[in-house]
Amino acid sequence: MTQLAARLGLELPLLQAGMGAVAGPGLCAAVSRAGAGGTLALYKEPPARAVRLVREVAAATGRPFGVNVVPEAAGPAACLDQLRAVLPELPRSAFVTSFGLPDADAAGAVRAAGHPLVVQVGTVADAGSALGLGAAVLVLQGTEAGGHLLGRLPVDSLLADVRARYPYALLAVAGGIATGRDLAGAVARGADGAMAGTLFVPAEESIAHPEFKRRVVEAVADDTLVTSLFDIGWPHRPHRVLRNPLTAATTAAATAKRAPATFIATTRVDGREHPVPRYSAAAPGAGTTGRIEEMAMYCGRSCTRVTARLPAAVIVARLGREYESARGNSSPRPTPRPTPRPNRLQERYR
Ligand SMILES: Cc1cc2nc3c(=O)[nH]c(=O)nc-3n(C[C@H](O)[C@H](O)[C@H](O)COP(=O)(O)O)c2cc1C
CATH class of the missing domain: 3.20.20.70 (Aldolase class I)
Incomplete structure (x- = not known):
């Protein structure tokens, strides 16, 4: 105690x-x-x-x-x-x-x-x-x-x-x-x-998407990085996420000419569909379908353990x-x- x-x-x-x-x-x-x-x-x-x-x-x-x-x-x-x-x-x-x-x-x-x-x-x-x-x-x-x-x-x-x-x-x-x-x-x-x-x-009991759970279990600390990429819906705050195809090119130059923020997934809450743009701050939950691998999967360096x-x-x-x-x-x-x-x-x- x-x-x-x-x-x-x-x-x-x-x-x-x-x-x-x-x-x-x-x-x-x-x-x-x-x-x-x-x-x-x-x-x-x-x-x-x-x-x-x-x-x-x-x-x-x-x-x-x-x-x-x-x-x-x-x-x-x-x-x-x-x-x-x-x-x-x-x-x-x-x-x-x-x-x-x-x-x-x-x-x-x-x-x-x-x-x-x-x-x-x-x-x-x-x-x-x-x-x-x-x-x-x-x-x-x-x-x-x-x-x-x-x-x-x-x-x-x-x-x-x-x-x-x-x-x-x-x-x-x-x-x-x-x-x-x-x-x-x-x-x-x-x-x-x-x-x-x-x-x-x-x-x-976590409502994270199964793919998110799988990646956290498999990841080690260096599979995470700090970026400012997933800024739609929560700007100006760096975040630690799992590396993915979008973070692979996070140089300043690449960020400046990043791919368009078109909708890449949908999250269903209480029977209603919410579109998720590329670079959204939203993490993939159990009710999300689409390009899960491109979404923000927040993860700390503790994932190794x-x-x-x-x-x-x-x-x-x-x-x-x-x-x-x-x-x-x-x-x-x-x-x-x-x-x-x-x-x-x-x-x-x-
Ligand atoms: C997937 C994920 C989502 C998070 N969402 C929130 C949130 O909604 N509110 C909050 O206070 N902190 C949130 N955090 C940050 C935690 O409060 C805390 O700082 C962090 O989990 C501690 O590091 P660890 O993940 O290595 O244990 C989130 C962290 C993760 C990994």
Whole structure:
């Protein structure tokens, strides 16, 4: 048990990342039932559908789970609408995770509803801003991570910098976590826990496209790269993806005269078809048909250690066992820290 697990009511200090086109109610509920922080992706879901998805999770687990918003992709107004719709539906034990800084209204709505706010950041400056917004937990994302990248530092450097500046903050790391040994290593280096995304992409309950799952299982770290190619629907944010025919030519010159953004696939949601242009930020889900191999398959460098399609309960149980045994064997033991107390910024919002 770490302070982070205690704060969020988890058995294991591990959060599953909210992931658009991957983390639906089935994955979220299965991870939550297994004792980790299952999280439902709201990404660009319209509020009415978001409410239905939250109700599905709440009906399937009595344990804490999270809902994830992406203010930068959804837009601040739409993000606030999502939150206003789902907050009244959440059980008391639920938490809310935000990819990047939410605005003051969104953070205030989460706090007013009494749910812990978990904010993922990629810089020391944003860590301070997130604490100023009342974040209960910070997720420090390193450049090893799959998906969109919030900063430029490898995860260990970011952790060391943020821990030095905010000794009492609850910190999880994101990027490079796929085993219990990875988690134990992060805790030994001063983290209170971790968030993993790529690890759960091939889970049985994940709604990622089967081809996406297959590629993640087969990939090693160097099959991923950071690009800005998949910018339709979420511009100006570099992202780590699996290499594919489009990324093969990602020199600046090739990007400038890239192939036309014609529709290459279709995603069916609630019986309605949504065309997917080439270079869309949307990842291929179970309901996507077309040129899957040309779509954005977000994947972290941790994929080397993700080697099977398993039920989420098995993934979490195995990671928990590895974590316990790695902690038992770890030498030296983690540096003792003073009993956590809120820092001045957090105190203001108590
Ligand atoms: C397929 C995929 C989709 C993602 N989508 C989201 C998202 O919708 N919201 C979010 O907060 N983070 C998202 N992320 C990023 C994660 O929050 C996290 O930073 C990352 O998964 C950590 O690195 P790892 O994938 O190596 O574990 C996504 C990551 C992946 C791999």
